[in-house]
Amino acid sequence: MKAAVYTRYGAPDVVTIQDMAKPVPKADEVLIRVRATTVSSGDWRMRSLNMPRGFTLLARPALGLFGPRKPVLGSELAGDVEAVGPQVRVFKPGDAVVAFPGIGLGCHAEYRTMRETGAIAHKPANLSYEEAAALSFGGSTALDFLTTKGNLRRGDKVLIIGASGAVGSAAVQIARHFGADVTGICSAANRALVLSLGANRTIDYAQEDFTRNGETYDIILDAAGTTCFARCKSSLKDKGRLLLVLSGLPALLQIPWIAMTSGKRVVAGPAAENPADLATLCALAREGAYRPAIDRSYPLDQIVEAHRYVDTGRKKGSVVITVA
Numbered sequence: 463m464k465a466a467v468y469t470r471y472g473a474p475d476v477v478t479i480q481d482m483a484k485p486v487p488k489a490d491e492v493l494i495r496v497r498a499t500t501v502s503s504g505d506w507r508m509r510s511l512n513m514p515r516g517f518t519l520l521a522r523p524a525l526g527l528f529g530p531r532k533p534v535l536g537s538e539l540a541g542d543v544e545a546v547g548p549q550v551r552v553f554k555p556g557d558a559v560v561a562f563p564g565i566g567l568g569c570h571a572e573y574r575t576m577r578e579t580g581a582i583a584h585k586p587a588n589l590s591y592e593e594a595a596a597l598s599f600g601g602s603t604a605l606d607f608l609t610t611k612g613n614l615r616r617g618d619k620v621l622i623i624g625a626s627g628a629v630g631s632a633a634v635q636i637a638r639h640f641g642a643d644v645t646g647i648c649s650a651a652n653r654a655l656v657l658s659l660g661a662n663r664t665i666d667y668a669q670e671d672f673t674r675n676g677e678t679y680d681i682i683l684d685a686a687g688t689t690c691f692a693r694c695k696s697s698l699k700d701k702g703r704l705l706l707v708l709s710g711l712p713a714l715l716q717i718p719w720i721a722m723t724s725g726k727r728v729v730a731g732p733a734a735e736n737p738a739d740l741a742t743l744c745a746l747a748r749e750g751a752y753r754p755a756i757d758r759s760y761p762l763d764q765i766v767e768a769h770r771y772v773d774t775g776r777k778k779g780s781v782v783i784t785v786a
């Protein structure tokens with residue numbers, strides 16, 4: 463099978479298309495023929511080793527000291543089940559599925575196996591393969607931060623910084639679905655997109671500083687890495703939560719002190735990756751409450767171009783790779 467492989471960290475052109483052995487499903491596994499996947503901001507970080515402040519030294523031990531331990535990137539996919547192991551009960555050949563191996567990676571390839579009990583689900587019929595491939599990375603991060611970590615409640619006032627990216631565009635839709643009043647921070651160019659996703663209003667970060675407009679929020683979710691507790695504490699209501707999807711080590715270390723002294727809460731760290739959240743995202747997609755935003759698509763053999771575009775930090779929603 464063909465796969466996009468990287469054997470050293472660096473610029474987009476460290477990725478090359480190579481032939482690899484097609485995986486064989488174990489007894490409890492499903493073999494998926496990949497139809498679409500994404501190049502996410504996570505793939506960019508793992509390929510380039512461009513990490514949030516304080517994490518650079520930890521990156522190599524975690525990902526591979528002398529080169530990537532997992533040479534095929536890609537954390538999410540949509541495709542068709544081609545074969546199943548003898549213990550598999552829920553899926554059968556021909557089923558259209560979505561899967562989110564997450565940090566397990568390996569989706570930038572023509573085939574990937576998944577354990578039946580892993581983060582795999584039937585593809586919502588109302589999503590194309592391209593949309594379904596983009597369901598999980600931004601969606602599960604937004605869902606976990608807003609609901610599990612952030613304890614989102616109906617009627618909450620929510621501010622989403624970076625509302626046009628993969629995480630932000632999912633967060634706008636999920637927060638609205640759960641009954642929040644949503645303000646999205648984005649550039650003027652992305653205002654229409656963010657409003658179309660359901661935001662009640664937008665703030666153009668080039669024109670207005672949200673910390674100076676007198677508004678207060680129950681939740682501020684920062685997916686752009688542009689704020690910190692000291693800067694936005696007066697924009698948080700009592701018991702307000704600052705959800706740092708993107709945070710450096712210094713911000714993480716301050717969290718216990720902030721909790722002890724302010725009555726407000728800062729949450730950071732990795733988003734959970736689990737089958738239950740994937741099932742929730744599929745259910746939201748089926749009822750029309752969540753449709754992944756797609757910026758553009760590239761075929762697998764142009765994946766280097768896709769990496770180049772993701773590296774700009776300016777993508778809207780997800781960048782999809784179609785796999786023939």
Ligand SMILES: NC(=O)c1ccc[n+]([C@@H]2O[C@H](COP(=O)([O-])OP(=O)(O)OC[C@H]3O[C@@H](n4cnc5c(N)ncnc54)[C@H](OP(=O)(O)O)[C@@H]3O)[C@@H](O)[C@H]2O)c1
Binds near residue numbers: 503603623628734
């Ligand atoms: N904690 C976790 O487990 C976790 C999980 C997933 C992602 N992340 C991190 O979260 C971050 C966001 O991920 P993503 O996939 O959503 O990224 P993304 O899709 O690459 O985000 C790109 C978007 O960010 C917007 N943006 C750039 N600068 C901005 C600013 N100053 N203010 C507001 N928006 C701005 C851009 O809009 P404009 O072009 O309009 O500026 C663009 O639409 C990444 O750094 C990623 O590493 C963390």
